[in-house]
Every structure is written in structure tokens, then in C-alpha cells.
Amino acid sequence: xxLLEIDGLNLRHGLLEAVREFTLSVAEGxxxxxxxxxxAGKTTLLRxxxxxxxxxxxxxxxxxxxxxxxxxxxxxxxxxxxxxxGRRLFPALTVEENLxxxxxxxxxxxxxxxxxxEAFPMLARLRGRRAATLSGGEQQAAAIGRALITxxxxxxxxxxxxxxxxxxxxxxxxxxxxxIAEGATVVLVEQDLTRAVAVADRVVCxxxxxxxxxxxxxxxxxxxxxxxxxxxxxxxxxxx
Amino acid sequence: xxxxPLPAVTGPxxxxxxxxxxxxxxxxxxxxxxxxxxxxxALGANTVQDLTTLLTYVLMGVMWNALAGYGGLVSVGQQAYxxxxxxxxxxLADHSVNPYLAMLFATLxxxxxxxxxxxxxxxxxxxxxxxxxxxxxxxLAIWVSLDNALGAGxxxxxSQLDTYAPTSREHYTFWLTLAFTAFFxxxxxxxxxxxxxxxxxxxxxxxxxAASVGVRVVAGKRILFLLAAAGAGAAGAMTLANTLxxxxxxxxxxxxxxxxxxxxxxxxxxxFEGPIIGAIVLYEMQSLxxxxxxxxxxALGGAAMAFALFLPRGIWGTLEERTGLRFMPLGYRVGRAKxxxxxxxx
Amino acid sequence: MTWVNDVIQGIMLGGFYGMLACGLALMxxxxxxxxxxxxxxxxxxxYLIYVVLEHWNTSPFLAILPVLxxxxxxxxxxxxxxxxxxxxSGLLVPLLTTFGLSIVIQNLLEQGFSPDVxxxxxxxxxxxxxxxxxTSQLSIPAIGALTLGVAIVIFGGLQLFLSKTHSGxxxxxxxxxxxxxxxxxxxxxxVYARATAIAVAIAAIGGMFxxxxxxxxxxxxxxxxxxxxxxxxxxxxxxSLWATLLGGIVLGVAQTIGGQINPEYPVLAGHIVFLLVLxxxxxxxxxxxxxxx
Numbered sequence: 001x002x003l004l005e006i007d008g009l010n011l012r013h014g015l016l017e018a019v020r021e022f023t024l025s026v027a028e029g030x031x032x033x034x035x036x037x038x039x040a041g042k043t044t045l046l047r048x049x050x051x052x053x054x055x056x057x058x059x060x061x062x063x064x065x066x067x068x069x070x071x072x073x074x075x076x077x078x079x080x081x082x083x084x085x086g087r088r089l090f091p092a093l094t095v096e097e098n099l100x101x102x103x104x105x106x107x108x109x110x111x112x113x114x115x116x117x118e119a120f121p122m123l124a125r126l127r128g129r130r131a132a133t134l135s136g137g138e139q140q141a142a143a144i145g146r147a148l149i150t151x152x153x154x155x156x157x158x159x160x161x162x163x164x165x166x167x168x169x170x171x172x173x174x175x176x177x178x179x180i181a182e183g184a185t186v187v188l189v190e191q192d193l194t195r196a197v198a199v200a201d202r203v204v205c206x207x208x209x210x211x212x213x214x215x216x217x218x219x220x221x222x223x224x225x226x227x228x229x230x231x232x233x234x235x236x237x238x239x240x
Numbered sequence: 241x242x243x244x245p246l247p248a249v250t251g252p253x254x255x256x257x258x259x260x261x262x263x264x265x266x267x268x269x270x271x272x273x274x275x276x277x278x279x280x281x282a283l284g285a286n287t288v289q290d291l292t293t294l295l296t297y298v299l300m301g302v303m304w305n306a307l308a309g310y311g312g313l314v315s316v317g318q319q320a321y322x323x324x325x326x327x328x329x330x331x332l333a334d335h336s337v338n339p340y341l342a343m344l345f346a347t348l349x350x351x352x353x354x355x356x357x358x359x360x361x362x363x364x365x366x367x368x369x370x371x372x373x374x375x376x377x378x379x380l381a382i383w384v385s386l387d388n389a390l391g392a393g394x395x396x397x398x399s400q401l402d403t404y405a406p407t408s409r410e411h412y413t414f415w416l417t418l419a420f421t422a423f424f425x426x427x428x429x430x431x432x433x434x435x436x437x438x439x440x441x442x443x444x445x446x447x448x449x450a451a452s453v454g455v456r457v458v459a460g461k462r463i464l465f466l467l468a469a470a471g472a473g474a475a476g477a478m479t480l481a482n483t484l485x486x487x488x489x490x491x492x493x494x495x496x497x498x499x500x501x502x503x504x505x506x507x508x509x510x511x512f513e514g515p516i517i518g519a520i521v522l523y524e525m526q527s528l529x530x531x532x533x534x535x536x537x538x539a540l541g542g543a544a545m546a547f548a549l550f551l552p553r554g555i556w557g558t559l560e561e562r563t564g565l566r567f568m569p570l571g572y573r574v575g576r577a578k579x580x581x582x583x584x585x586x
Numbered sequence: 587m588t589w590v591n592d593v594i595q596g597i598m599l600g601g602f603y604g605m606l607a608c609g610l611a612l613m614x615x616x617x618x619x620x621x622x623x624x625x626x627x628x629x630x631x632x633y634l635i636y637v638v639l640e641h642w643n644t645s646p647f648l649a650i651l652p653v654l655x656x657x658x659x660x661x662x663x664x665x666x667x668x669x670x671x672x673x674x675s676g677l678l679v680p681l682l683t684t685f686g687l688s689i690v691i692q693n694l695l696e697q698g699f700s701p702d703v704x705x706x707x708x709x710x711x712x713x714x715x716x717x718x719x720x721t722s723q724l725s726i727p728a729i730g731a732l733t734l735g736v737a738i739v740i741f742g743g744l745q746l747f748l749s750k751t752h753s754g755x756x757x758x759x760x761x762x763x764x765x766x767x768x769x770x771x772x773x774x775x776x777v778y779a780r781a782t783a784i785a786v787a788i789a790a791i792g793g794m795f796x797x798x799x800x801x802x803x804x805x806x807x808x809x810x811x812x813x814x815x816x817x818x819x820x821x822x823x824x825x826s827l828w829a830t831l832l833g834g835i836v837l838g839v840a841q842t843i844g845g846q847i848n849p850e851y852p853v854l855a856g857h858i859v860f861l862l863v864l865x866x867x868x869x870x871x872x873x874x875x876x877x878x879x
Contacts, residue, residue, distance in 0.1 A: 368823065378812060382854040
């Protein structure tokens with residue numbers, strides 16, 4: 001039973017078509033990695049799933065319900081949470097306030113301020129610090145925690161390794177592995193192909209707004225992904 | 241959204257500035273100005289006065305749009321120059337300058353006064369600029385009202401115009417208003433077609449990015465600021481000529497800004513033709529409802545709210561958006577070379 | 587020693603201006619809306635109190651109690667029905683909307699209440715007229731002290747609301763990043779509506795003091811609007827609420843001292859001080875660093 005169904009989605013930035021005829025199903029408990037060069041439409045797609053970007057055509061269904069026109073804040077209560085590109089913590093709010101503000105209308109579940117801090121121990125001593133003063137890695141941890149605290153059924157992660165030192169990335173993916181192990185459904189955008197393939201069940205490669213390659217992580221070779229990534233064999237049929 | 245995605249243009253391209261439509265319209269506009277010259281001869285006194293008022297509105301609207309629509313500077317204080325233009329005219333006339341010549345000099349004076357003011361005000365954007373300009377206008381109003389030579393708080397009149405017969409006075413006033421309006425519209429047009437026009441577009445889109453590629457942001461804004469000040473000054477002088485009596489609270493009133501906001505937003509912010517349409521709308525509302533006092537103003541306020549809610553881009557702005565038409569040759573058209581049916585992109 | 591008296595009077599006047607400016611600052615800080623109808627809304631509040639007093643012979647301080655929920659609702663619907671749509675079209679359109687609203691309020695008030703000048707000072711009782719004589723040159727009017735006190739309570743209360751309550755936290759988050767606020771479950775439209783409701787209710791309290799301290803008539807709004815704006819801008823647009831109160835106080839002191847120099851000058855003195863503060867290097871009293879994450 002698919003938790004997320006996207007059908008024929010078209011997304012525009014002004015007059016530019018960022019995503020075209022995008023169709024994808026994500027089953028509950030699955031982890032899907034979205035890869036592709038900059039400008040391929042990945043961030044726009046995640047934002048559309050989360051409700052921050054209105055489609056010009058196509059539908060998005062979540063848990064059987066059509067959410068295409070549903071505003072973002074209501075999707076959070078249905079169980080979709082996005083960790084935005086660039087973290088986007090509320091800069092003048094403290095870490096704790098960032099968590100509290102997202103926790104206010106959270107769904108029932110195990111995540112609350114205390115358990116989030118347990119999962120990201122580095123946040124413990126940063127509770128009272130204003131978010132703008134945190135380092136990149138600390139902000140990333142806080143941003144993921146802020147998404148988790150809503151007890152989402154679908155977690156969307158946009159470039160969580162961007163701008164982070166390798167050790168910080170390690171930490172982030174370690175925490176992510178725990179979340180995934182507990183059965184969360186995850187769609188993540190990741191520039192680092194190795195990590196993407198390592199953490200995901202399925203890999204989807206996008207180019208200029210379309211899917212050019214899709215398959216189980218274990219079955220796709222690096223060469224095929226790289227070719228699709230750069231569009232080296234554009235005329236080849238898309239693999240299902 | 242009504243616009244279609246951009247098609248790709250491949251092969252050799254041409255850049256055109258004029259199309260048949262814009263060429264036709266611009267010449268039509270020129271002909272209209274020429275035709276208007278004959279109005280005082282052809283039409284009665286009341287019409288002449290009314291048209292003078294209408295032209296004054298057009299001038300105010302076009303100038304406010306120059307600042308806000310093209311320069312991104314929302315001024316709540318243009319009435320400073322309206323009042324300054326009027327009072328400078330009186331001062332000059334009191335010092336034996338021919339009243340109509342005084343109006344000309346008063347206009348120049350406003351432009352000159354705006355130079356130091358521009359150095360003060362252009363440091364700001366947004367709310368600080370808006371409120372700053374308003375306070376300058378208020379301060380000027382108070383300062384003038386403390387000056388007994390200028391009639392202080394009770395007001396004063398341009399009595400020197402009494403030397404003209406009423407009909408001649410109305411005609412001369414109309415012609416001067418027409419000349420001023422045509423001049424300032426023409427000046428703005430020329431400015432927008434020059435390199436300044438592109439710079440202003442860049443500034444409107446992203447000021448910091450424009451500065452980083454060498455666009456002289458403050459210089460561009462300053463030209464608009466000075467032009468708008470002179471234009472408002474001319475409107476003030478013309479208002480004085482048309483109404484003969486002024487007093488500080490009304491000639492420096494923030495209601496003028498309210499009218500300008502109405503004219504520009506109803507007509508279409510940032511469009512060239514918009515303020516002209518907006519001025520006509522305001523004028524029509526005044527003629528139709530002006531005698532109903534309070535209800536006229538309620539209708540005006542209600543119309544403003546209705547436009548803000550349903551037609552935020554104004555009449556002309558919505559028209560342009562829906563049809564992609566451009567009547568004035570202010571843009572660039574990319575077309576395929578050697579092709580009769582060139583694709584037109586705004 | 588009269589200078590000390592002037593400064594104290596100016597501070598109390600500043601409390602009044604700060605109160606008037608509070609709602610304006612809230613709406614501007616959160617939504618970047620310049621509410622040109624704010625002064626008229628305060629005057630509307632005064633008229634509503636007047637209506638209550640016609641049916642219930644009591645003091646304005648009690649008459650405002652039924653008026654406050656009305657104003658809260660008014661502000662809520664003002665945002666949802668009128669301003670919300672304008673916000674989508676950029677920052678200039680709300681100017682047109684609030685200008686239209688201002689005209690409509692002024693003229694409907696004239697229709698409903700006639701252009702006569704009124705005052706609620708009489709119904710306020712002894713508070714409006716009592717003064718405490720501290721020294722031979724220093725006297726503190728009760729109404730001035732009360733206005734300042736209420737202003738401090740309002741600002742303090744609002745600050746507490748913003749820092750300690752859920753709703754207040756939501757407001758701060760939405761002010762900093764409305765897009766991300768939606769992504770964490772905040773209904774930004776409801777947040778904006780609550781803020782406008784609060785702003786309008788506070789404006790009504792300002793209107794009450796306006797009506798007690800002096801006369802009012804349907805067109806009184808714009809005079810106070812410009813003072814409120816000056817207070818906000820003097821305070822600096824960096825996002826601190828207390829700065830607005832401080833801005834009001836600076837304005838009040840400037841006007842009072844200017845009035846001492848020449849009775850014709852108080853408002854002009856205020857304008858000059860405003861321009862001086864604006865032109866100073868910091869451009870305002872408090873300019874918090876723009877924080878970005």
C-alpha cells in the first residue's frame with residue numbers, strides 16, 4: 001500500500017517548467033533517494049509534496065487522500081514533514097523554541113522535545129541558544145529534530161549534507177539510520193551518490209524535471225546512475 | 241496563470257523596440273496632445289477648467305508612478321512639492337514675476353530643492369522612506385503656515401492673475417497644464433527608453449544584484465526623484481492657477497498622496513499607460529459623485545478597496561497581463577530574423 | 587526646573603504615542619503592512635466607547651470593556667477579508683486598501699455621528715483633571731501617569747505574550763520566516779489575523795485615552811497616525827517592541843520641549859527630531875542585527 005502517490009505532476013517557477021509529468025509511488029516504510037544535478041527540480045518537488053509549491057497539473061495523494069490543494073500546515077498534521085534546503089531554522093528563536101513551535105500541533109507519537117534531544121545529544125547544551133548562532137551541523141540536527149517532533153509518517157529531507165563537514169554528515173546519517181530503522185518513510189534529496197545509494201531502498205534520478213532512471217538501490221550500478229545524472233544517454237528508454 | 245511557457249527561440253534573432261501597435265499608439269498619443277491644444281477654443285469654460293483638473297491628476301499620477309512603479313520608491317510625501325510649487329509661485333509673483341513665468345520657475349525650484357533632499361532621503365527604502373517623505377511634507381506645511389508674508393495659516397491667493405480676463409486666464413492655465421503634462425510624460429518616456437530604463441528594471445528586480453554589475457542605483461533613483469519633485473511642483477502650481485486660493489493644510493495635505501495612490505494602483509502600477517487611466521477614473525468619480533460630499537468619499541474609499549482586492553494590478557496592469565499587449569515601445573521584442581510571423585515575447 | 591517638568595510631561599505624552607504606535611508596529615513587524623487606517627481605527631474605538639456611554643452612565647475605563655471584544659473581532663475580519671488578499675499582491679496594495687478603509691471609516695463616522703467635536707474627558711471623572719503637585723514647578727497629571735502606566739502594561743503584556751505563549755511563539759516564527767512556518771504546521775493566515783485583532787484592540791485603548799485627553803471628531807485619525815508612525819520609525823525598525831515605546835517617548839519629549847520654546851512649534855519640533863533621528867548613523871534608536879540562519 002503506497003503512502004505517497006504522485007501522478008503526472010507539473011511544477012512551474014514563473015514561466016519555467018521545473019518538474020514535468022512526474023509520477024512516483026512510495027510505499028510505507030520505504031526510503032527513496034532523489035538524485036540529480038542542480039536545477040533538476042528535486043527541491044521543487046519536495047516542496048510540492050510538503051505543500052509549499054502549487055502544482056500546475058497532476059495530483060498528489062497521501063495515505064489515499066488527495067492533498068494536491070491542501071495547504072502546507074494541514075499536511076504537517078496529516079503526517080508530512082519537510083526538512084528544507086538550507087535548514088531554515090527560525091533565526092531569532094532558540095533551539096528549544098524552534099522545537100516547541102513545531103511541536104505545538106504535532107501528531108500523537110513518541111517524539112517530543114526531550115526525546116528529540118536524546119536522539120541528537122549535541123542539542124542538549126544548545127537548547128537556549130538562538131538558532132542563528134549554531135554551526136551548520138548543529139543547525140541540521142535541530143532542523144531534522146524540528147521535523148521529527150511533528151511525528152511524521154513521511155519525512156522529506158532536502159540536501160541534509162550540504163555545507164556540512166564530513167564528520168557532521170556522519171552524525172546526521174547515523175541519526176537518520178535510527179529513524180529509518182524504526183519504520184519511517186523517507187524521501188531524501190542527496191548530492192552524495194554513495195550515501196544516497198547506501199541509505200535508500202530505491203533511487204530515482206531526475207534531469208531537467210523528469211525521471212530518467214528509477215530502480216532498487218542494490219540493482220543500479222554507479223555507471224548507470226552517473227549516465228542518467230548527466231544525461232549522457234538521453235535517448236534511452238526509462239527503466240522501471 | 242494565463243501565460244504559456246516560453247518557447248525556445250533558435251536560429252538568428254532580431255531585437256525590435258517598436259511594433260506597429262506601439263508605433264501607432266505613440267503617434268496617436270502625439271496627435272491627441274495636438275488636438276487638446278484646440279480645446280479652449282472649441283469647448284466651454286467649465287469643460288476647460290475640468291480638463292485642467294484632469295490633466296493635473298494625470299501629471300500627479302504619472303509622476304508618483306515614476307517614483308513608485310519604476311523606481312520602487314513609495315513616497316507618502318509628494319504633496320511637499322505640490323505645496324512648494326504653489327507657494328513658490330506666489331512668492332515669485334509677489335516679487336513682480338509674471339505669474340505664468342513664476343509657475344515655470346516654481347517648477348524648476350522644486351526640482352532644485354529636491355537635490356539636497358534626495359541626498360537625505362535616498363539613503364532609505366521602504367517604510368523609512370515613506371514616512372520620512374511624509375514628515376518632510378508636514379514640516380514644510382507647518383513652516384509655511386508660520387510665515388505671515390505667505391498668508392500664514394489662513395492661506396493666500398494668486399491675485400496677480402486678476403490682471404487677466406477670466407476666459408484668457410482659464411485658457412492660459414489649460415495650455416500651461418497641457419504643456420507641463422506633455423513635457424513630463426515625454427521626459428519620463430525618454431528616460432525609460434534610455435539605458436536608465438533598463439537600469440531601473442534591474443533595480444526593481446534586485447537592487448543589490450544590479451549594484452554588483454555596475455548599475456548606478458542611487459543615481460538612477462535620484463533622476464526619478466528630481467523629475468517627480470519637479471512634476472509635483474508643476475502640479476501644485478497648476479492647482480493654484482486653477483483654484484486661485486490655497487492654504488497650507490489643504491495644499492500640503494496627505495490627501496494628494498491618497499489620490500496619487502488611487503490613480504496609480506487603479507490604473508496599474510509600473511505601467512506607463514496606467515496612471516492616465518487611473519486619473520480618468522478618479523476624475524469621473526469626482527464628476528459623477530462630487531456633489532454628494534460624504535458618500536462620494538465613501539465610494540472612493542470603497543472603490544480603492546475593491547480594486548485592491550480584485551484587480552490589484554490595476555486596470556491596465558491586468559489588461560497587459562491578460563493580453564500581453566504593449567502600447568508603448570518600452571520593452572524589447574525578440575524575434576526570428578527573416579520571418580514574417582515573428583514570435584512576440586513581452 | 588521647568589525643563590524637568592517638560593521632560594516628565596513629554597515622557598507621559600510619549601507613553602500615549604507609544605500606545606497608539608503599538609498596534610502599528612505589530613502589524614508592520616509581522617506583515618510589513620503600513621496601516622494607513624490605524625489612526626481612524628483608534629478614533630472608531632473612541633466613538634464606540636461614546637456609544638456605550640450613551641446607554642450606560644459610567645466611566646470610559648469601564649465602557650471600553652464591551653468595546654474590546656468588538657474591536658478584536660473587527661481586526662480579525664479586517665485581516666481575513668481585506669488585508670490577507672492584499673498581501674499576496676505585494677507591499678503597495680495594502681497601502682491602497684488601508685487608504686480606502688481610512689476614507690470609508692472617516693466618512694461613515696461623519697454620517698453616523700455628525701462632524702461635531704466631542705470629548706470623553708468629562709465622563710472620565712476626576713482622573714482627567716487631577717494633578718499631583720510634587721514641587722512648585724513639577725506637577726504630574728493623573729491621566730498622564732495612567733496613560734504611561736497602561737502603555738507599559740500593554741507593551742509588557744505583549745512582550746510576554748510573544749515570548750512565553752504558544753501563539754506568541756508562532757507569531758515570532760511567522761514574522762521571521764512565513765514560508766517555513768507553514769512547513770512546521772503553523773497556519774500563517776490565522777496568525778496574521780490574530781495579530782491584526784490584537785493591534786486593533788490596542789488601537790481602541792489608545793483611542794480611549796485620545797478621547798479623554800482631548801477632543802476628537804471623525805477626521806482626527808490622520809493627525810495621530812503620523813505621530814504613531816514617527817514613534818515606530820524613531821524606535822527603529824529592527825523588531826523590538828520596547829523600541830516603539832521608546833520612540834514614542836522621544837517624540838513626546840521633543841514635542842513638549844518644542845512647545846516650551848514656542849507654543850506654535852510642538853508638532854514641528856517633533857518632526858525635526860524625527861528627521862534628525864532618521865538621518866543619524868543608526869537610522870533609529872534600536873537597530874537589532876538582522877539575524878539569518
